[in-house]
Amino acid sequence: MKCPVCLYQDTKVVDSRVASDGLSIRRRRECLKCGFRFSTYEEIEILDLTIVKRDGRKEVYSREKLIRGLKKSLEKLAITDDRFKKLINAIERDLQVIRKNEVTSNQVGQIIMKHLKKTNHVAFIRFASVYQQFKDVQTFQRELNKLLKNKRGKKKSK
Numbered sequence: 001m002k003c004p005v006c007l008y009q010d011t012k013v014v015d016s017r018v019a020s021d022g023l024s025i026r027r028r029r030e031c032l033k034c035g036f037r038f039s040t041y042e043e044i045e046i047l048d049l050t051i052v053k054r055d056g057r058k059e060v061y062s063r064e065k066l067i068r069g070l071k072k073s074l075e076k077l078a079i080t081d082d083r084f085k086k087l088i089n090a091i092e093r094d095l096q097v098i099r100k101n102e103v104t105s106n107q108v109g110q111i112i113m114k115h116l117k118k119t120n121h122v123a124f125i126r127f128a129s130v131y132q133q134f135k136d137v138q139t140f141q142r143e144l145n146k147l148l149k150n151k152r153g154k155k156k157s158k
């Protein structure tokens with residue numbers, strides 16, 4: 001890795017920190033020539049994953065697209081960058097676990113919903129309703145009630 005200041009070819013790693021989920025690593029580097037210190041960030045990238053849409057069209061998996069979709073669901077809701085990164089990692093980990101080169105958009109949607117549910121209830125409801133998993137108002141209401149019940153249950157047990 002080149003030094004961003006003097007472009008010298010050699011830098012040494014002075015510190016490495018693995019994220020708590022073990023899926024990304026931050027390295028502190030120091031230029032061997034000018035002594036400039038900077039960090040690099042490495043994360044796992046999913047390669048060669050194709051999403052098969054409901055109409056049969058295929059599309060290469062894109063993290064950017066996932067991020068855009070999630071940001072829409074999480075709009076105006078409080079979520080830290082760290083929490084957001086963890087959400088992305090958790091979703092991608094599940095995609096990776098399927099171990100297939102092709103997954104359906106339905107599978108992706110299920111995985112996203114599973115993790116959104118744990119992260120933010122409002123975002124989950126938003127995503128799910130856009131995703132048309134709720135076939136009618138009753139199903140939607142039932143899901144909502146389930147969530148509210150769980151929330152209350154959790155508070156009581158504390």
Ligand SMILES: [Zn+2]
Nearest residue numbers: 003006031034
């Ligand atoms: Zn340098």
